[in-house]
Amino acid sequence: MPHRHNLATIEDYRPLIGSAVVERIREKADMLRGLHVAHINSTYYGGGVAEILSPLTLLMNSVGVMTGWRVIQGAPDFFSITKKMHNALQGGAINLSPRKCRIYEDIVYENAVRNHLHDHDFVIVHDPQPLPMVVNYKKNCPWVWRCHLDLTNPHRELWEYLLQFIELHDAVVLSLEEYRQRLRTPQLFFKPCIDPFSIKNRDMTAENIRERLDHYHIPTDLPIVTQISRFDRWKDPAGVIEAFRLAREEVPCTLVLLGNVATDDPEGGEVYTSLLDQREERIIIISRQDTALVNALQRHAAVVIQKSLREGFGLTVTEAMWKGAAVIGGNAGGISYQIEDGVNGFLVSTIEEAADRIVRLIRDKDLRSSLGKAAREQVRENFLMTRLLEDYLDLFASFETIFRLRDGEEA
Numbered sequence: 001m002p003h004r005h006n007l008a009t010i011e012d013y014r015p016l017i018g019s020a021v022v023e024r025i026r027e028k029a030d031m032l033r034g035l036h037v038a039h040i041n042s043t044y045y046g047g048g049v050a051e052i053l054s055p056l057t058l059l060m061n062s063v064g065v066m067t068g069w070r071v072i073q074g075a076p077d078f079f080s081i082t083k084k085m086h087n088a089l090q091g092g093a094i095n096l097s098p099r100k101c102r103i104y105e106d107i108v109y110e111n112a113v114r115n116h117l118h119d120h121d122f123v124i125v126h127d128p129q130p131l132p133m134v135v136n137y138k139k140n141c142p143w144v145w146r147c148h149l150d151l152t153n154p155h156r157e158l159w160e161y162l163l164q165f166i167e168l169h170d171a172v173v174l175s176l177e178e179y180r181q182r183l184r185t186p187q188l189f190f191k192p193c194i195d196p197f198s199i200k201n202r203d204m205t206a207e208n209i210r211e212r213l214d215h216y217h218i219p220t221d222l223p224i225v226t227q228i229s230r231f232d233r234w235k236d237p238a239g240v241i242e243a244f245r246l247a248r249e250e251v252p253c254t255l256v257l258l259g260n261v262a263t264d265d266p267e268g269g270e271v272y273t274s275l276l277d278q279r280e281e282r283i284i285i286i287s288r289q290d291t292a293l294v295n296a297l298q299r300h301a302a303v304v305i306q307k308s309l310r311e312g313f314g315l316t317v318t319e320a321m322w323k324g325a326a327v328i329g330g331n332a333g334g335i336s337y338q339i340e341d342g343v344n345g346f347l348v349s350t351i352e353e354a355a356d357r358i359v360r361l362i363r364d365k366d367l368r369s370s371l372g373k374a375a376r377e378q379v380r381e382n383f384l385m386t387r388l389l390e391d392y393l394d395l396f397a398s399f400e401t402i403f404r405l406r407d408g409e410e411a
């Protein structure tokens with residue numbers, strides 16, 4: 001007999017967010033029941049966007065908003081161009097040749113032909129990869145561009161080129177107010193959220209944690225410092241290794257760098273390989289997609305570090321904070337909106353600061369536990385998936401006039 005599926009619904013959140021909030025969200029969703037929404041991004045796993053879309057689209061359906069998720073496809077040259085764009089939007093360089101623009105627009109056009117986004121009430125396009133989709137349709141509903149990147153200092157020429165696509169959207173959603181750009185399109189700000197019931201975030205028994213760590217031969221005799229991130233230079237894995245080397249001159253510990261390579265990130269393999277000659281008995285570098293291992297490491301580690309130099313938001317920080325971990329984050333982008341320095345974690349700007357906080361945390365169990373407690377509360381209040389669900393419901397409701405006009409009613 002096929003087994004019963006057990007997807008989390010808004011009811012599961014009641015003990016975490018309270019009945020009043022659940023009822024409020026239900027009422028908002030009831031007003032929008034039957035709405036047909038499509039989300040489009042460029043990878044089904046690896047990276048924060050997929051991590052959000054997977055639970056968000058299910059939760060949306062559970063409250064009656066018919067929400068789909070499409071993933072665009074492309075050959076490696078397409079993703080190598082979009083990764084360059086990703087880097088340049090976060091402040092890197094790019095040689096924006098006509099050839100690159102042509103490949104980018106051609107592949108998105110092919111995806112547009114395949115995707116039939118004609119009869120939706122909302123289309124939500126995530127990040128630069130599928131951004132030009134909109135030019136390929138006769139638009140008959142609001143289109144939203146949701147950019148998850150750190151837009152503190154986007155490459156100007158690239159931004160000017162992308163504007164022709166961005167401004168065809170009816171709203172732009174960014175992760176933080178400080179990423180606001182000069183745009184004709186209205187801008188909104190949604191901070192990302194996590195699913196507390198996923199394999200990555202739900203409770204684990206001590207036995208299951210041990211089993212996962214043993215499976216990868218991760219030694220638990222010394223305190224563990226871990227960074228769990230795509231192998232991406234902005235995440236500064238080399239800086240983490242340096243900070244760890246300084247810290248272990250003071251306190252014995254083991255470093256575990258766990259990473260995955262998203263299908264839309266062709267640079268991941270290169271970054272991973274560049275780290276390999278730093279491997280040694282106490283510096284463990286693992287490239288695997290194993291969600292339960294992420295959970296086990298975040299729960300077991302004495303210190304979770306996310307030493308990013310640029311970070312749109314940083315879900316790995318949220319995930320670790322939810323587990324009551326002591327987290328050290330790079331003082332960049334969204335991380336500084338999650339960690340309040342010295343209250344629910346530490347924010348650092350240099351390798352030396354990171355090393356110092358690692359030592360302090362490893363030496364002080366009480367400090368770890370008090371920061372961890374405040375960290376979990378921060379996530380419970382602000383970064384659970386129901387909050388993002390409500391943000392989207394509010395956005396949809398704000399277009400109500402458009403629906404009424406379209407349905408032939410008086411505005």
Ligand code: UDP
Nearest residue numbers: 047048051228229230258259260314315316
């Ligand atoms: N992740 C994972 N396995 C890994 C590394 C990362 O499942 O080996 C997940 C991580 O748990 C998080 C997401 O990928 O949910 C990364 O999101 P984040 O916002 O931190 O960064 P992004 O990759 O989007 O830049």
